[in-house]
Amino acid sequence: MKKLFFAILLSVSGAVSIDSAQAQNVPLMAPTSVEVYKAFGEKPGLVKLMDDFMPRLVANPLTGPLFAPSNQEHIKKELVEQFCQVLGGPCTYQGQSMKSAHARLNINKAQFNALVQELQISMDAMDIPFRAQNQLLAQLAPMYRDVITVK
Template structure:
């Protein structure tokens, strides 16, 4: 089961890095408009308290990850957690409003390649596992995040 799950996760990460799974959410392209979230995803993620715990865990992991932690050395973890919480909250259908930079601007100078992006997805999946988010809900969230790869990956 774990091996099968890992293969599925890697396939999703590869799909994300290679071309995405959905049309890009409007706010990922630079506006604050909301993409249509799958029904019940916000609730499945534990609403704002659950998303806050997830983003706390995720950011704590990502800044320590040897593959990608260096990309976050100049980032204030508390601000990143807050911004990501609002972004995931909005994207998943919650009442939050993401007011941060668009993904292209936010990542323009970070020199992110596909390997870095895949590592980020793996870290997010580990955080979701640790928070007890069911695999089907993880996939629903990843499918919403997938189109952002176009603006996050800066080294082709």
């Protein structure tokens, strides 16, 4: 069910032009309501989510080779800010654009999907309501165009 939802988002989002928004780190869709941010447990909830998510990314054979040698604490911090912003929270993501952060990583679709799956597992483990999970996935889905650089 969740996978189907995400697959539909991915295919639909291909039609949207996002380059200029991405270049300025502007969220691709309007931020969700602050209620969604609350459903994630606000900042402490996002920090907890990242503490669960990052080890899963390191352990996954598709994403591990990129995350294991990376500055995991830094990425977790940036992800908290980014997710806080796209979930409608009181944050402004000031990290790199998705295009420049991932430009030299040679990420393919299978790796992108693996990251999304691990995120879903983490969100389930944190008991985040299904509807709120989907709101986050809807915000992240269009970013695939800037993250995936390898066919």
